[in-house]
Amino acid sequence: MSSLVDRFLRYVKIDTQSDPDSFTFPSTKKQLDLAKVLVSELKLLGVKDAAMDKYGYVTGTMPSNIKSKIPAIGFLAHMDTSPSASGKDVNPQIIDSYDGKDIILNKKLNLVLSPNEFPMLKDYVGQTLITTDGTTLLGADDKSGIAAIMTAVEWVGQHPEFKHGDFKIGFTPDEEIGRGVDNFNVHKFGAEFAYTLDGAELGQLEYENFNAAAAHVIVHGKQVHPGTAKGFLKNSLLIAMELQRMLPEIERPEFTEKREGFIHLDHMTGTVETTDMVYIIRDHDKTKFEHKKTLMSEACAFLNTRFGAGTVDLDLTDSYFNMKEKIEPVIHIVNNAREAMLAVGVTPKEGAVRGGTDGARLSYMGLPCPNFFAGGLNFHSRFEYVPVSSMQKAVEVILKILEIYANQ
Numbered sequence: 001m002s003s004l005v006d007r008f009l010r011y012v013k014i015d016t017q018s019d020p021d022s023f024t025f026p027s028t029k030k031q032l033d034l035a036k037v038l039v040s041e042l043k044l045l046g047v048k049d050a051a052m053d054k055y056g057y058v059t060g061t062m063p064s065n066i067k068s069k070i071p072a073i074g075f076l077a078h079m080d081t082s083p084s085a086s087g088k089d090v091n092p093q094i095i096d097s098y099d100g101k102d103i104i105l106n107k108k109l110n111l112v113l114s115p116n117e118f119p120m121l122k123d124y125v126g127q128t129l130i131t132t133d134g135t136t137l138l139g140a141d142d143k144s145g146i147a148a149i150m151t152a153v154e155w156v157g158q159h160p161e162f163k164h165g166d167f168k169i170g171f172t173p174d175e176e177i178g179r180g181v182d183n184f185n186v187h188k189f190g191a192e193f194a195y196t197l198d199g200a201e202l203g204q205l206e207y208e209n210f211n212a213a214a215a216h217v218i219v220h221g222k223q224v225h226p227g228t229a230k231g232f233l234k235n236s237l238l239i240a241m242e243l244q245r246m247l248p249e250i251e252r253p254e255f256t257e258k259r260e261g262f263i264h265l266d267h268m269t270g271t272v273e274t275t276d277m278v279y280i281i282r283d284h285d286k287t288k289f290e291h292k293k294t295l296m297s298e299a300c301a302f303l304n305t306r307f308g309a310g311t312v313d314l315d316l317t318d319s320y321f322n323m324k325e326k327i328e329p330v331i332h333i334v335n336n337a338r339e340a341m342l343a344v345g346v347t348p349k350e351g352a353v354r355g356g357t358d359g360a361r362l363s364y365m366g367l368p369c370p371n372f373f374a375g376g377l378n379f380h381s382r383f384e385y386v387p388v389s390s391m392q393k394a395v396e397v398i399l400k401i402l403e404i405y406a407n408q
C-alpha cells in the first residue's frame, strides 16, 4: 500500500491552513489547491462524477455494482489544517521500524519527539512512523483520513469483483474553525449515513459528543466618583464576580473529565460601568445540559432581583447537540463499524468526544455520521505524527464496512 504513503506525503505538502478571522467560505483560497488535486485524482481513479462545488466541497461516487438496493454510504475527511501551528512547507520525516527511543525532529532547534513526553509512542515500536521536522504541524489531521479514503477508492476501482453499494466520497474545508459543514448539501451528497475519518489513534470510534451552549452575560453597573458613591455606586465587576460564585465550582473544566459536563468562564472584560462575560456550557447528558442552562438563567434572575431589573442581561444560545440522539435510531452504523474493525484486527476504542465534530452537526442536518480513526497523534502541533500501519487499517475498515453492508 505504498500508494497510501505517497498520497499522504503529497497532500501534506499542500498548505491548507484555515483562518478563523476570515469572512469568506472557504476561509482560505489555498484549501482549493488541495481540492483541485483531489478532484483530478478521483477522476483518474474512475470516479466520473468527481467535482468541486462553489464552496470548495469535493464530492464523488463509486457507483454500486450490485442489483439489490442497499444504503449509499459516505466517507468524509477535512482538507484544512489547524490555525494553531504552521502548515506551510511541511517536510515530513519517515522513521522506519521505530526503535522506541527519542526521535530527533530537528537538530538545529534541539526538538525531540520523546516517549517520555508522549508515552503512546511505545505502542508503535517496530512500525514506520511519519513525523514533522519540528517546524510545522504534519497535517495527519486530517490528510491521513483523505489518503485512506482515496486509497480505498483506488482499491475498489482495481477490484471489480468486490461487491459494494454506492460509495460516496466527501472532502470538506474549514473543519478546524468550526465551519466545515456550514454549506454542505446533505441532500445532494446522497448518502444515507456517513463516517468522518477524523479520529486519532488506531481503533477510535466515536458517536457521542457534547451538547453545547454559549451564555453571553452583560452586567450593567453605575459609575460615580468613589468619594461620593455612597448609596449610588453599582459595581458591575463585583456583580459579575457574584455570578461566578453562584455557579458550582466542581463543574469547571479543570475538575471534570470523561462524561462530566462543565460551565466554563471563557472570557471576561469589564469596568465599574459594564462587565462582559462569555461562558460555555457543555454536557453529554441532555437533562444535565438543560439543568446547567437553567442554573445560569436562575443565577442571573436572582441578581436582577437583588440589584434591580435590567442589571444582568443574559443571552443563552445552543451551539450544537450530542449526535447520539440521531445515531441511536440507526445504531447499526456503529455496530457495523465496530464489527469491521474487529474483522481487520483492530480493537475498537469507544468514548465520548469532549467537544463537537462535523459529524455531530451533519447528524442533525439529516446525515447520521459517527467518527473513526485515521491514525494520527498529537494533533495541531509540531509533535504530530502518524504510524503508517494505522492509516492502512483505516483503509481496511472502510472496505470492510462496504463489504458488510453489501452482504446484508
Ligand SMILES: [Zn+2]
Residues within 6 Å of the ligand: 078, 141, 142, 175, 198
Ligand atoms: Zn480533524
